[in-house]
Amino acid sequence: MDAQIEARGASGPEKDFDIEIQLLLEAVYLKYHSDFRGYAGASLKRRMRAAMAHFGCRTLTQLQERVLHDEQIFPALMNFLTVQVSEMFRDPSYFRALRETVVPMLRTYPSLKIWVAGCSTGEEAYSMAIMLQEEGLLSRSMIYATDINPLALATAEAGIYDVERLALFTENHRRSGGRSSLSDYYTAAYGRAVFDKQLKQSLVFSDHSLATDHVFAEMQLVSCRNVLIYFNRPLQDRAVGLFRDSLVRRGFLGIGAKESLRFSACSDDFEELVREDRIYRKRGAP
Amino acid sequence: MSATRGSTPARLVPTLDGRLEAIVIGTSAGGIEALSVLLPALPAGLTAAVLVVIHQPRDRASLLVQIFAGRCALRVEEAGDKQPVEPGVIYFAPPDYHLLVDRESGVGPVLALSSDELVQYSRPSIDVLFESAADIYGERLLGMVLTGANQDGAAGLAAVRAGGGVAAVQRPDSAAASMMPAAALERVPDADFVLTIEQLAGLLAGLR
Numbered sequence: 463m464d465a466q467i468e469a470r471g472a473s474g475p476e477k478d479f480d481i482e483i484q485l486l487l488e489a490v491y492l493k494y495h496s497d498f499r500g501y502a503g504a505s506l507k508r509r510m511r512a513a514m515a516h517f518g519c520r521t522l523t524q525l526q527e528r529v530l531h532d533e534q535i536f537p538a539l540m541n542f543l544t545v546q547v548s549e550m551f552r553d554p555s556y557f558r559a560l561r562e563t564v565v566p567m568l569r570t571y572p573s574l575k576i577w578v579a580g581c582s583t584g585e586e587a588y589s590m591a592i593m594l595q596e597e598g599l600l601s602r603s604m605i606y607a608t609d610i611n612p613l614a615l616a617t618a619e620a621g622i623y624d625v626e627r628l629a630l631f632t633e634n635h636r637r638s639g640g641r642s643s644l645s646d647y648y649t650a651a652y653g654r655a656v657f658d659k660q661l662k663q664s665l666v667f668s669d670h671s672l673a674t675d676h677v678f679a680e681m682q683l684v685s686c687r688n689v690l691i692y693f694n695r696p697l698q699d700r701a702v703g704l705f706r707d708s709l710v711r712r713g714f715l716g717i718g719a720k721e722s723l724r725f726s727a728c729s730d731d732f733e734e735l736v737r738e739d740r741i742y743r744k745r746g747a748p
Numbered sequence: 749m750s751a752t753r754g755s756t757p758a759r760l761v762p763t764l765d766g767r768l769e770a771i772v773i774g775t776s777a778g779g780i781e782a783l784s785v786l787l788p789a790l791p792a793g794l795t796a797a798v799l800v801v802i803h804q805p806r807d808r809a810s811l812l813v814q815i816f817a818g819r820c821a822l823r824v825e826e827a828g829d830k831q832p833v834e835p836g837v838i839y840f841a842p843p844d845y846h847l848l849v850d851r852e853s854g855v856g857p858v859l860a861l862s863s864d865e866l867v868q869y870s871r872p873s874i875d876v877l878f879e880s881a882a883d884i885y886g887e888r889l890l891g892m893v894l895t896g897a898n899q900d901g902a903a904g905l906a907a908v909r910a911g912g913g914v915a916a917v918q919r920p921d922s923a924a925a926s927m928m929p930a931a932a933l934e935r936v937p938d939a940d941f942v943l944t945i946e947q948l949a950g951l952l953a954g955l956r
Contacts, residue, residue, distance in 0.1 A: 504850035
């Protein structure tokens with residue numbers, strides 16, 4: 463950390479802000495054991511400016527003081543430290559590629575474990591469950607959907623979304639090669655859509671940090687999209703290492719459309735399966 | 749009003765020479781046509797990197813690299829996450845991602861992508877690119893706001909200016925859509941250059 467501050471130089475308000483961010487992340491880690499110290503700088507900086515405005519703090523140091531002495535505000539701060547932008551069947555071609563290329567191979571397993579890492583408010587986990595249901599695999603699947611943000615996980619667990627978002631979700635689902643109607647899976651009332659209890663029987667939402675926690679089960683498929691872009695390289699390497707260690711031999715890994723394993727320390731452990739949709743397969747033992 | 753406004757770019761080029769490490773360009777409606785004049789004017793051997801945000805549909809692959817690669821003297825790429833920023837390369841923000849500039853210790857400036865919330869109804873957002881670039885490059889940055897029909901880029905250009913960078917705006921009455929450059933001028937009334945797209949191209953053509 464010292465080296466990083468030094469490399470950035472030590473003058474000007476921008477540099478002060480860099481220092482304040484590092485101090486805040488250190489404070490959050492020491493106090494709440496949530497580790498954001500490996501998050502990439504530029505977008506975090508933007509979100510911390512938004513947090514200062516939200517909490518009415520003039521400086522990030524003021525916000526640090528509050529978060530240390532008022533535990534009540536930490537869950538709200540978590541909503542700024544993490545990103546809760548998600549949609550169902552985001553990047554439809556990714557789900558289409560899963561259906562066409564990965565699902566046929568998943569059929570060969572008697573039971574399936576799937577990990578949606580960084581699930582935020584749950585849209586991707588429900589998409590995965592619906593796709594597996596359509597492919598006749600859900601009854602033998604368990605989907606572990608993990609995140610570090612308790613408020614986001616609570617939303618995910620509830621499986622309730624604004625009805626206004628469903629037009630986009632429905633269109634994405636259709637373009638992903640959906641074999642049924644998305645409306646089969648939810649009940650809409652009072653401007654909200656509640657997703658089916660049946661889907662939830664195969665979904666486990668839980669708290670897990672890619673920065674500090676470890677492997678917890680053996681998976682056939684890991685899907686972790688638009689999470690690695692928020693990590694610096696060492697944290698990316700840790701996360702991809704966890705995915706590798708979780709996956710069965712010849713298991714599958716899907717990452718975000720603009721993410722790549724090319725520069726990862728673990729790149730040799732995977733081969734590209736569907737290049738344009740960022741689906742990889744773990745290599746067998748040599 | 750700045751003394752340089754509307755005067756011929758040739759006289760002003762020396763003030764930018766050797767100073768710029770990056771040029772950030774933001775545009776929206778009418779942007780392809782504007783960029784078709786601007787980007788081919790960038791000279792081979794330019795030592796600044798060029799980062800471009802143009803608003804486009806979020807749900808399809810972008811053709812920008814194909815459109816511009818054959819027409820520019822510089823290499824044209826879609827920006828990739830954590831890619832080191834190379835001088836003399838034109839980077840386009842990919843659809844549906846914000847493009848930012850970050851710093852990686854031991855490497856220097858790197859590109860960063862994020863799928864954070866829309867800003868000014870846009871992702872990629874010009875404000876997001878300009879504000880992060882202003883953080884990293886300070887006075888070694890030129891920001892350009894071109895034709896467009898919303899207000900994205902105005903706050904970003906103000907950030908470029910606040911960081912000591914150079915601000916250029918397409919003359920609103922010469923732009924296909926005047927709202928974006930007009931909004932930028934409202935926030936940065938003393939922009940260093942307020943020129944037509946051809947004049948801005950001339951400004952870039954003179955850079956070394």
